[in-house]
Amino acid sequence: MYKELYNTSTTKIMVLGAGCSIVTQPTAQASHLWNLLQLSYSSASPKLSERDLFPKFFRMFPPETVFNVVKFAMLHHFNWRKVATLHQTIELFSLPTADFLTGARLQGIEIIASESFSEDPSLQVTNLKKQGARIIIGNFYENRARQVFCQAYKDGLYGEKYVWIITGWYSNEWWRVRDPAHPHDCTSEQMDEAVRGYFTTDALPLSLAQHPGVSGKTTEQFWEEYNEYVGGNPESLSGYQEAPYGYDSVWTIALMLQEAEEMLQRMDPPKSIADFSYDDDEIADIFYNIMNKTNFEGVSGPVQFTAAGDRKGLMQVERQIGNTEVRVGIYDPSRNPGDELTWSQENPIIWQGGRPPLDSIIERETRVNISFAIFIVMTALALAGIIMAVAFLAFNIKYRAKRYIKMSSPKMNNLILGGGILAYLSIIFPGVDSIDIDDVTFVWMCRSNLWSLAIGFSMAFGAMFTKTWRVHRIFTTKTAMRTMIKDYQLYGVVMVLIILDIIVFGFREIFDPIFLDVQTSRQNQDEDVVLVLLRRTCTSHYVVYWNGSLLVLNGLLLVFGAFLAWETRKVTVPALNDSKYIGMSVYNVVVLSFVGVPVSLVLDDVNAHYAIIANFVFFATTLTLCMVFVPKLRVRNEVEPKGTMFSTMGNSHNQQSITEPAPDKKIRMLSDRIENLQDRLDKKNNRIKELESCVIPSSDATKGECSSDLSTERCEEAREQAGPSHHR
Numbered sequence: 001m002y003k004e005l006y007n008t009s010t011t012k013i014m015v016l017g018a019g020c021s022i023v024t025q026p027t028a029q030a031s032h033l034w035n036l037l038q039l040s041y042s043s044a045s046p047k048l049s050e051r052d053l054f055p056k057f058f059r060m061f062p063p064e065t066v067f068n069v070v071k072f073a074m075l076h077h078f079n080w081r082k083v084a085t086l087h088q089t090i091e092l093f094s095l096p097t098a099d100f101l102t103g104a105r106l107q108g109i110e111i112i113a114s115e116s117f118s119e120d121p122s123l124q125v126t127n128l129k130k131q132g133a134r135i136i137i138g139n140f141y142e143n144r145a146r147q148v149f150c151q152a153y154k155d156g157l158y159g160e161k162y163v164w165i166i167t168g169w170y171s172n173e174w175w176r177v178r179d180p181a182h183p184h185d186c187t188s189e190q191m192d193e194a195v196r197g198y199f200t201t202d203a204l205p206l207s208l209a210q211h212p213g214v215s216g217k218t219t220e221q222f223w224e225e226y227n228e229y230v231g232g233n234p235e236s237l238s239g240y241q242e243a244p245y246g247y248d249s250v251w252t253i254a255l256m257l258q259e260a261e262e263m264l265q266r267m268d269p270p271k272s273i274a275d276f277s278y279d280d281d282e283i284a285d286i287f288y289n290i291m292n293k294t295n296f297e298g299v300s301g302p303v304q305f306t307a308a309g310d311r312k313g314l315m316q317v318e319r320q321i322g323n324t325e326v327r328v329g330i331y332d333p334s335r336n337p338g339d340e341l342t343w344s345q346e347n348p349i350i351w352q353g354g355r356p357p358l359d360s361i362i363e364r365e366t367r368v369n370i371s372f373a374i375f376i377v378m379t380a381l382a383l384a385g386i387i388m389a390v391a392f393l394a395f396n397i398k399y400r401a402k403r404y405i406k407m408s409s410p411k412m413n414n415l416i417l418g419g420g421i422l423a424y425l426s427i428i429f430p431g432v433d434s435i436d437i438d439d440v441t442f443v444w445m446c447r448s449n450l451w452s453l454a455i456g457f458s459m460a461f462g463a464m465f466t467k468t469w470r471v472h473r474i475f476t477t478k479t480a481m482r483t484m485i486k487d488y489q490l491y492g493v494v495m496v497l498i499i500l501d502i503i504v505f506g507f508r509e510i511f512d513p514i515f516l517d518v519q520t521s522r523q524n525q526d527e528d529v530v531l532v533l534l535r536r537t538c539t540s541h542y543v544v545y546w547n548g549s550l551l552v553l554n555g556l557l558l559v560f561g562a563f564l565a566w567e568t569r570k571v572t573v574p575a576l577n578d579s580k581y582i583g584m585s586v587y588n589v590v591v592l593s594f595v596g597v598p599v600s601l602v603l604d605d606v607n608a609h610y611a612i613i614a615n616f617v618f619f620a621t622t623l624t625l626c627m628v629f630v631p632k633l634r635v636r637n638e639v640e641p642k643g644t645m646f647s648t649m650g651n652s653h654n655q656q657s658i659t660e661p662a663p664d665k666k667i668r669m670l671s672d673r674i675e676n677l678q679d680r681l682d683k684k685n686n687r688i689k690e691l692e693s694c695v696i697p698s699s700d701a702t703k704g705e706c707s708s709d710l711s712t713e714r715c716e717e718a719r720e721q722a723g724p725s726h727h728r
């Protein structure tokens with residue numbers, strides 16, 4: 001087809017055009033095969049700069065790529081360090097975008113998103129919004145630009161927080177044009193809103209010089225003449241911005257041909273441009289060389305070409321205001337580096353938000369610590385608990401000789417109190433975070449919390465359950481062996497539990513040590529600032545398994561305790577029987593754990609998390625200690641009963657209980673009788689003790705083997721005195 005065009009009618013000597021790159025590229029790739037120079041007045045595709053593909057091509061318009069320097073100058077000026085790009089996938093736009101991305105990387109500008117489209121851009125625009133883009137470099141034709149801005153409107157990607165920098169050669173009021181081939185469903189008002197304040201980068205279309213150029217006209221005179229020629233209002237014409245380039249293109253060709261003609265005329269024999277034919281390399285080369293050296297003052301400014309045939313010249317930044325674009329800056333590449341962009345004094349930029357928008361949402365990292373007030377409250381409660389535990393301890397020691405206290409295993413009670421104090425301390429350790437301790441100390445606080453709570457639990461409940469176990473043994477063992485469980489044995493059991501804890505935690509420290517884990521969550525402070533909340537926690541790689549095994553071990557201990565409490569529920573000797581209170585303690589701990597553990601796992605709020613766990617530990621510990629020790633406080637006011645007080649299990653045949661002293665006479669009589677019976681019982685007990693001394697350490701009481709410190713005769717004597725009831 002091109003061939004036909006060139007071969008029809010007269011021989012062409014040069015090609016002018018086209019306007020759009022998609023037409024220029026294929027024609028310029030062919031025209032040089034006919035030795036024809038081609039000059040485009042407005043094609044912008046960077047591809048056209050490739051001399052091997054387009055050897056005889058020139059253009060009056062710079063390639064789109066050159067505007068990247070203007071964009072970078074803008075980004076630096078407004079301190080925009082994070083940008084996004086959106087481009088249409090044709091060479092005219094993908095090449096400058098690729099060049100921009102390379103330049104951005106070199107200049108340390110972060111590309112937070114780079115989207116491209118060939119047809120409908122909606123999805124890509126939405127993606128930009130999702131990526132948090134604020135400064136967007138757009139490269140697309142105006143028919144796609146309308147779809148882009150319509151979607152931007154729908155996504156809220158417009159307004160004072162956003163900056164769009166697009167190409168500057170669209171038609172006047174392009175966003176109001178309706179193009180059935182590229183439809184969108186936004187109203188004109190919505191489009192007005194969406195495009196408000198966009199920036200463009202472009203070649204400077206009209207020279208700033210006041211003096212006449214090569215045409216003998218000033219720029220002003222040219223524009224008036226053009227205005228008159230098109231019948232007024234040239235901005236209303238599509239492509240009006242290209243008019244100066246078209247005018248200067250014609251002048252370029254004319255000047256080149258004039259100079260070529262003069263050169264050809266001077267040849268021997270003289271030649272003329274009229275002699276040009278498609279295989280005339282000599283004349284074609286003359287045209288090319290003269291074209292390369294073009295240098296004149298056009299209405300669009302100085303006209304010169306680079307070695308690639310591209311226009312050299314000034315560039316501009318324009319901003320959309322109302323119905324039009326207003327020049328707000330001029331970029332002169334010949335000026336000192338960093339000083340190329342001059343902002344207009346006449347048209348200062350008025351920002352919708354009063355200042356240039358930020359390039360991205362600011363992420364402000366904030367460490368979330370436990371509130372100091374909550375820490376103080378919980379520490380006060382924990383200290384009150386510790387004081388109470390110490391008071392119980394003092395009481396327990398002071399009245400340890402009293403029968404009631406003595407029979408309630410005071411040493412084991414002391415262990416319960418020790419465990420309670422450790423549990424109270426465990427409340428304080430995590431709260432130290434509120435005074436902003438360093439990470440190492442934080443991990444130590446986690447460790448202290450875990451160790452004190454676990455050991456405190458084993459100590460308190462271990463002691464409580466083992467002493468109940470002793471009561472259980474006394475009332476379930478029908479042999480003389482029932483007195484065999486000593487305090488040191490109970491201590492031993494508790495120590496085993498504590499050592500188990502130490503082994504488990506020690507193994508954990510060696511094989512899976514706890515470390516600091518910083519969890520992040522985001523919270524919008526305002527449209528520009530997002531708070532990144534940093535919450536410190538302690539964890540380890542297999543934390544689930546460790547916590548699980550700890551829960552299982554302690555759960556088993558609680559089940560054992562509940563079993564003992566149930567078994568000893570009918571023992572009616574108050575000093576021995578803690579079963580009701582132990583049962584309640586187990587119940588408290590289980591309920592609080594069942595509520596507290598899941599709640600603490602799902603709660604993100606650091607204060608709520610701490611407060612719930614700390615309160616649960618406080619209440620579980622306090623209720624346990626109070627239930628074990630408050631009933632014992634009455635011992636101070638009680639009349640010390642004489643003799644031993646035993647009661648058997650509820651299903652025993654000889655069940656007894658202690659009657660409280662009463663002031664009236666009848667009661668006094670009964671008390672006297674009890675005292676009398678008590679004396680008799682004491683005597684019997686003494687004999688029993690002697691007999692027991694005889695059977696220890698035999699495992700078979702019926703054999704009546706004597707221990708080493710009693711003679712056989714004394715044993716026999718004791719048996720005689722005790723009567724037949726002791727011969728089982």
Ligand SMILES: NCCCC(=O)O
Nearest residue numbers: 020021042043044169
């Ligand atoms: N100056 C407008 C360029 C358009 C294009 O190269 O297709």
